[in-house]
Structure formats: C-alpha cells, structure tokens
Amino acid sequence: METIIVEHLTHAFGERRALEDLSFTVGEGEVFALLGPNGAGKTTTVRLLNGLYRATAGSVRVLGLEPATQGEQVRAQTGVLTESPALYERLTARQNLRFFGEMAGMPAGELRRRMEELLEFFDLAERADERVATFSKGMKQRLALARALLNRPKILFLDEPTAGLDPEASRQVRELIASLRRENGQTVFLCTHILTEAERLCDRVLILHQGRALAVGSLAELQQRFNPGVWVEVQLLEPRAIAPGDLTPALQVQAQDALLRVQVSRLEDIPTLIHRLAGLGTPILRVEPLRPSLEEIYFKLQDQAEGGQP
Ligand SMILES: Nc1ncnc2c1ncn2[C@@H]1O[C@H](COP(=O)(O)OP(=O)(O)OP(=O)(O)O)[C@@H](O)[C@H]1O
Numbered sequence: 001m002e003t004i005i006v007e008h009l010t011h012a013f014g015e016r017r018a019l020e021d022l023s024f025t026v027g028e029g030e031v032f033a034l035l036g037p038n039g040a041g042k043t044t045t046v047r048l049l050n051g052l053y054r055a056t057a058g059s060v061r062v063l064g065l066e067p068a069t070q071g072e073q074v075r076a077q078t079g080v081l082t083e084s085p086a087l088y089e090r091l092t093a094r095q096n097l098r099f100f101g102e103m104a105g106m107p108a109g110e111l112r113r114r115m116e117e118l119l120e121f122f123d124l125a126e127r128a129d130e131r132v133a134t135f136s137k138g139m140k141q142r143l144a145l146a147r148a149l150l151n152r153p154k155i156l157f158l159d160e161p162t163a164g165l166d167p168e169a170s171r172q173v174r175e176l177i178a179s180l181r182r183e184n185g186q187t188v189f190l191c192t193h194i195l196t197e198a199e200r201l202c203d204r205v206l207i208l209h210q211g212r213a214l215a216v217g218s219l220a221e222l223q224q225r226f227n228p229g230v231w232v233e234v235q236l237l238e239p240r241a242i243a244p245g246d247l248t249p250a251l252q253v254q255a256q257d258a259l260l261r262v263q264v265s266r267l268e269d270i271p272t273l274i275h276r277l278a279g280l281g282t283p284i285l286r287v288e289p290l291r292p293s294l295e296e297i298y299f300k301l302q303d304q305a306e307g308g309q310p
Pocket residue numbers: 013016017018036037038039040041042043044045
C-alpha cells in the first residue's frame with residue numbers, strides 16, 4: 001500500500017520555484033530518501049507533506065488524506081524530526097517527552113509506558129531526569145527522535161537527522177533508524193545530502209536538483225539505468241591472454257596481469273560469463289560485479305543537470 005502519493009507537485013515562494021513537477025510514491029514500511037544539495041527543496045517537500053504549506057499545483061496524498069486541508073489528521077499520524085532538535089533545554093528528557101505527549105493529547109497511562117519504552121530504546125533512561133542542556137548533541141538528537149516517535153507515527157519524517165553530529169553519534173542515529181525499520185516496519189521519509197547514509201538505509205531514493213527530480217528508484221534500478229553495461233572484475237591465478245570472443249557474451253575485456261575487467265550488457269549475463277571462464281581451464285580466484293556507488297550516480301546526474309542549464 002502506498003502511504004505517500006505525490007503527483008506533479010509544484011511549489012513556488014512568490015516568483016521562486018522551490019519544487020517543479022515532482023511525482024513519487026512511498027510504500028508502507030519503506031525507507032525512502034530525498035537526496036539533494038542545499039536548497040534543492042527537501043524541507044519544502046516535508047512541509048507540504050505535513051500540511052504546513054499548500055501546493056501551488058499538483059496533488060499530495062498522505063495516508064489517504066490531503067495534507068493542505070486535513071493537516072491535523074495527517075500530523076496526528078506522522079512524526080517529524082527537523083534539522084535542529086526542538087526540545088526545551090531547561091527541562092529534563094522525561095519532562096520534555098511528557099510535555100510533548102500531553103500536547104499531542106496522549107492518555108496519561110499510555111504516555112507513561114511509551115516514554116519509558118522510548119527512553120530505554122534510545123539509551124537515555126539513565127539520564128532521563130537530567131536537563132537537556134547538559135546533553136551532548138547526539139543525546140539531544142536521540143531524544144528528538146524519541147519525541148518524534150511518541151505518537152507511534154505511521155510515517156517518520158527525518159530532515160537531515162545526522163546534521164552536526166560527530167561520526168560516532170551519526171552512526172548511532174543511523175543504527176537506530178535501521179532498527180526502527182527492522183523491529184517495527186516503520187515507514188521512514190529521510191532527507192539527506194549524505195549519500196552513504198541513504199545507500200545504507202534506504203530502499204528507494206529520489207535525487208532532487210533545484211526542485212526537479214533527476215531520478216527515482218532503488219539503488220539497483222539506478223545502477224542499472226545509469227550504468228548501461230555491467231563491469232565484472234575477475235581475478236585469475238595467473239595472467240592469461242583472453243579476447244572478448246573467448247568469453248561471449250562479453251562486450252570488452254581489459255587485462256592487467258592476472259586481473260581482468262570484463263564488460264557485459266546485463267547482470268543476467270554473469271552466470272554465462274562464469275561458465276565460459278571456467279571452460280577456459282584457467283584457475284579463477286574471484287568474480288565480482290562492479291557497480292557504481294550511489295555517490296557516483298548522484299554526482300553524474302547533478303553534473304549533467306548543471307551542464308544542461310543555460
Ligand atoms: N519560506 C520561504 N520563502 C522563500 N523561499 C523559500 C522559503 N523556504 C524555502 N525557500 C526556497 O526554496 C528553495 C528550497 O528550499 P528548501 O529549504 O526546501 O531546500 P532544502 O533542500 O531543504 O535545503 P537545505 O538542505 O539547505 O535545508 C530554496 O531556494 C529556498 O531558498
């Protein structure tokens with residue numbers, strides 16, 4: 001089931017177009033990432049999906065609702081973590097959660113249970129009665145995540161969740177996001193410009209450039225689409241001269257000592273390639289498809305988009 005359906009979404013602030021003809025869907029239990037540089041339109045998209053802005057054109061459905069007119073109903077079922085954690089520094093962790101839970105109208109018993117569960121999950125139970133002002137950035141971000149999850153949101157929106165965190169705290173936050181998905185099947189809508197983060201966490205990504213979608217799909221789909229011709233690395237025990245004709249359906253063979261790089265047109269050609277290699281009678285140590293990283297795809301698309309501009 002699709003939890004988010006966006007069709008031909010356009011949003012302008014006065015003369016400035018922040019989003020232009022954006023279409024995508026997010027399925028239940030999916031971790032979806034919006035990738036793009038500063039100003040690409042990520043935060044604007046999250047605000048539109050939560051009914052904080054009304055779209056200039058196009059349509060948006062979130063959990064079957066129209067955010068622009070049913071914003072409260074949407075927000076009651078979503079959790080949002082913004083770039084800077086919205087917490088009260090002078091209150092303790094527990095007081096913060098209680099305050100936001102009460103504001104959201106959660107019944108006292110349910111709120112108490114949920115708070116303890118989240119404090120435990122985010123490893124904050126021991127410091128729960130200390131003021132947030134004494135917390136590290138990583139702890140604050142974990143508490144902000146707990147706050148966003150109080151109402152058991154059907155969709156969790158994370159806008160740059162690891163911004164400003166050191167590598168260790170970033171890793172912790174990433175692991176928590178991964179475990180939310182593993183343990184609860186949580187639908188996550190992640191905005192980030194950290195490509196390895198998206199690569200590790202997400203099922204599908206949308207690459208945004210100045211408000212326009214350059215590509216949308218799973219990493220495997222993008223690799224296939226933007227890397228026509230798959231390269232396979234083959235490590236032989238010893239060097240041997242091999243021509244593409246020896247390895248049909250190979251398109252090209254490049255050799256450097258005992259290391260070959262062989263190009264085939266599709267992943268499905270690899271088993272035949274292995275069969276042909278085995279038929280040559282040369283001992284093989286390793287066969288590994290080489291695939292472009294999300295980073296390579298991202299920069300290729302961003303560069304093309306830049307180059308295509310007047
Ligand atoms: N309230 C606003 N008024 C006018 N222009 C705005 C407003 N909010 C955003 N914009 C513009 O819309 C475009 C998209 O901004 P947005 O904040 O959505 O980008 P972003 O991808 O979230 O970037 P960042 O990573 O810097 O937060 C930018 O050109 C920005 O200047």
